[in-house]
Amino acid sequence: MATSSLPLLSLFLFVTLLHTTSGTTSTGSGACATTPDTGSTLRIIHAFGPCSPLRPAVPFPSWADFLTDQTERDTTRLLFLNSLASTGTGKSFVPVASGKQLLQIPNYIVRGRLGTPAQNLLLAFDTSNDAAWIPCNGCTGCPGGSPWFNPATSTSYHPVPCGSYQCNQVPSPTCYPRAKSCSFNFSYTASSFEAGLGQDSLSLASDTVSSYTFGCLQKVVGNSIPPQGLLGLGRGPLSFLTQTKAIYGSTFSYCLPSFKSLNFSGTLRLGTNGQPKRIKTTPLLMNPHRSSLYYVNMTGIKVGRRTVAIPPSSLAFDPVTGAGTVIDSGTMFTQLVRPAYEAMRDEFRRQVKAPVTSLGGFDTCYNGPVTIPAITLLFDGMQVTLPEDNVIIHSTYGTLSCLAMAAAPEGMNAVLNVIANMQQQNHRILFDVPNSRVGFARELCT
Numbered sequence: 552m553a554t555s556s557l558p559l560l561s562l563f564l565f566v567t568l569l570h571t572t573s574g575t576t577s578t579g580s581g582a583c584a585t586t587p588d589t590g591s592t593l594r595i596i597h598a599f600g601p602c603s604p605l606r607p608a609v610p611f612p613s614w615a616d617f618l619t620d621q622t623e624r625d626t627t628r629l630l631f632l633n634s635l636a637s638t639g640t641g642k643s644f645v646p647v648a649s650g651k652q653l654l655q656i657p658n659y660i661v662r663g664r665l666g667t668p669a670q671n672l673l674l675a676f677d678t679s680n681d682a683a684w685i686p687c688n689g690c691t692g693c694p695g696g697s698p699w700f701n702p703a704t705s706t707s708y709h710p711v712p713c714g715s716y717q718c719n720q721v722p723s724p725t726c727y728p729r730a731k732s733c734s735f736n737f738s739y740t741a742s743s744f745e746a747g748l749g750q751d752s753l754s755l756a757s758d759t760v761s762s763y764t765f766g767c768l769q770k771v772v773g774n775s776i777p778p779q780g781l782l783g784l785g786r787g788p789l790s791f792l793t794q795t796k797a798i799y800g801s802t803f804s805y806c807l808p809s810f811k812s813l814n815f816s817g818t819l820r821l822g823t824n825g826q827p828k829r830i831k832t833t834p835l836l837m838n839p840h841r842s843s844l845y846y847v848n849m850t851g852i853k854v855g856r857r858t859v860a861i862p863p864s865s866l867a868f869d870p871v872t873g874a875g876t877v878i879d880s881g882t883m884f885t886q887l888v889r890p891a892y893e894a895m896r897d898e899f900r901r902q903v904k905a906p907v908t909s910l911g912g913f914d915t916c917y918n919g920p921v922t923i924p925a926i927t928l929l930f931d932g933m934q935v936t937l938p939e940d941n942v943i944i945h946s947t948y949g950t951l952s953c954l955a956m957a958a959a960p961e962g963m964n965a966v967l968n969v970i971a972n973m974q975q976q977n978h979r980i981l982f983d984v985p986n987s988r989v990g991f992a993r994e995l996c997t
Contacts, residue, residue, distance in 0.1 A: 666705030681787030684766030785843030
């Protein structure tokens, strides 16, 4: 039985700032009409969904082509997460891999407004990142594909001055004598950019964040910078979570809909109000070298009623090496370090008892109907049993089904187990930073 690796799909919790001209999307019928955002709750849609304004202009020829495209994008996401886990730079900005868009097209988006008068945005969110930058009007070399934010037309926009606290948090800050405002440069392999640090009013649902700090892209060299802006829900000094601590108390939750969902049916809930009172939780662990990653202690995996024999070292949390398990919204398919994945996969195959085939990076696929055993993720203080829709991905016509998890790609020194967004779909995932806990509760939002 040949095995092949499956890089994870890019789906971050960066809130990617992308202009849109309307609060709703349309496919030519009323099916895409959506409920407006209210209070501190924002509606979520999958970026590849039928009603998404970010869906590809040319549809993929087949289901297999779509999966191949997504798994190819995901390779850089794995490199990114493992680099975060194993380095201790403390910087909140994202390295970009050579020749590839590290961030790619966001997978889950919400709506927002920036500036006065407000300029409408679509926002993609990423739990594993702190970055906040926006392509701004007049940017040289910024990728096309969407309008850019125009600070000149916003009466509430102002540049961040040199020597300020915010200026000291960005990489390689510089100050030009005439401008007297903070700028910064950042480069990674084949790409680099220059940005001015600015502040403006960011509105989400019924809330407004005044003096929100972000990088306003001015010049890009290379082809690795994504066309959208970025905003992260990590815990770094310039992350959205840190900047809004007084408003939302470093607490949020989300329910991610399936990519088949027609409209903004999921929700991102900011703050302590409206969060579930009865929810299974596990302690949130802290890696001092990379505080943005949401580590939890996964102690084992059950397939059916059998607990899989996984080497303890494959699951152990180690802040020095960055090893352990993280909850991440920016990858699509759960990745396990190879010994853990192979042990789980082999037990899954044993219980299914059907001929195995493969498709692209998926190494455990079946033709025709099969009985799928439950997969339960075991954490300190809670167990999460995944429904079949969170375990298996089906072909368009339902004739082929594949286990939607994978091992790290061959040749990658991966140390992280990543619980990804497909396994999180149709669950309420709570991030309660003040009480150091992460929670899971079943909630249908597709």
